[in-house]
Every structure is written in structure tokens, then in C-alpha cells.
Amino acid sequence: MKVIISGDHAGMTIRNEVKSLLEEMGIEYEDTGCSCETSVDYPDYALPAAQRVADGEFDRGILICGTGIGMSIAANKVKGIRCALTHDVYSAKLTRMHNDSNMIAMGERVIGPGLAREIAKVWLETDFDGGRHANRIGKIAEYEGQ
Numbered sequence: 001m002k003v004i005i006s007g008d009h010a011g012m013t014i015r016n017e018v019k020s021l022l023e024e025m026g027i028e029y030e031d032t033g034c035s036c037e038t039s040v041d042y043p044d045y046a047l048p049a050a051q052r053v054a055d056g057e058f059d060r061g062i063l064i065c066g067t068g069i070g071m072s073i074a075a076n077k078v079k080g081i082r083c084a085l086t087h088d089v090y091s092a093k094l095t096r097m098h099n100d101s102n103m104i105a106m107g108e109r110v111i112g113p114g115l116a117r118e119i120a121k122v123w124l125e126t127d128f129d130g131g132r133h134a135n136r137i138g139k140i141a142e143y144e145g146q
Contacts (some may be wrong), residue, residue, distance in 0.1 A: 001124070004058040006049040007033035007071070008042045010108055011064030017113035018062055018120045027124065033064070046074035046105075053102050054080040061103040062120060068107035075103050079144050082137070087111050092119040096126035098133045 003022060007015045015033050022029045032049055034040050042065045053061045061083075063071035068085045075083035083103035084095035087110050095101040104123050106116055128134075 001027055001059045002057075003027055003029040003124070004049045004052055004061045005029055005031050005033065005064075006045045006061070007064035008040050008045055008066075009034055009037055010066035011106075012037070012108075014106060014108045014111070014113055014116040015064045017116055018064070021117045021120055025121070025124065030058070042070040043074045046071040047078065050075035050078035050081045050083065050103060054078050059102070060124070063103060063105040064108060064116075065105070066107055066109045068105035068110065072103075072105035075105065080141070082140070086119050086123065087115075089115075089118050089122050092123040093126050096123055097129045098136075100128040100133070100137050 005015060005018060019031060033045055046063050049061050049063060052058050063075060065071045072083045072085040075081050081103055082099055082101045083105055084101040086092040086104045086106060106119060
């Protein structure tokens with residue numbers, strides 16, 4: 001598995017924590033997030049990362065900003081992206097099992113680094129159930145014109 005991770009100025013602590021987790025899990029990743037503490041625009045980081053997942057360069061992507069909301073909205077504008085805003089382990093697991101999410105977004109101002117690690121770990125380790133859920137994902141892809 002190959003993962004892209006990105007974030008704005010408000011997500012640097014959790015981004016570093018998730019990168020440590022990826023290293024521990026032996027998952028190849030690329031960090032394209034900002035390395036500054038001054039305010040930047042989250043679409044400048046979310047959109048390119050999402051496009052690289054949609055293009056197949058990466059299997060999955062993890063986005064982190066202050067709340068995760070802006071990043072998830074931006075990422076979901078990219079055709080083929082199913083980015084879920086996740087602030088709990090249960091949602092992270094179900095978004096993989098039922099929605100085949102290929103990206104998640106988390107908010108550093110909402111959750112702490114320990115929970116971010118748990119969410120990312122469960123999300124990375126959970127497979128898509130397929131079955132009736134594949135039909136639903138197919139309807140979304142059809143609407144997108146894929």
C-alpha cells in the first residue's frame with residue numbers, strides 16, 4: 001500500500017504522529033503537507049493530494065487540518081475520491097467496510113494524536129466489504145461519469 005499524507009498549518013502535530021504510525025506499519029508514504037505555522041489555504045494541499053489518489057499514484061490518502069472539514073470538502077470535489085471525515089474509530093472502520101473510502105480527513109483541533117493514530121491504523125487495516133456496498137459505490141461512480 002502507498003499512502004499520501006497532507007495537511008495545512010493547523011494539522012502538523014497529528015500529521016507527524018500519523019507519519020510515525022505509517023513508518024511503524026511499514027507503509028510507504030509521501031508527505032506533501034506544509035511545513036509552516038503561518039496560515040495557508042487547505043485546498044492548496046487537499047486538492048493535489050486527492051488528485052494523486054484519483055490518478056492511481058497512491059492507494060489512499062490522509063488529510064489533516066484544524067477540523068478536517070475543509071480538507072474533506074475539497075478532496076471530495078475530485079472525481080473518484082471518497083474522503084470521509086473521521087473523528088472516531090468506529091466511523092473510520094465503517095467508511096472502509098461500507099464506503100470503500102480512499103481518503104480520510106481528521107481535525108487536529110478536534111482529536112488528539114493518540115486517537116488520530118488509532119483512527120488511521122483501523123482505517124488502513126480495514127478492507128472493503130463489497131457486496132451490496134459495491135452497488136452503492138457504483139451508483140456514485142456512475143453519477144460522476146466514471
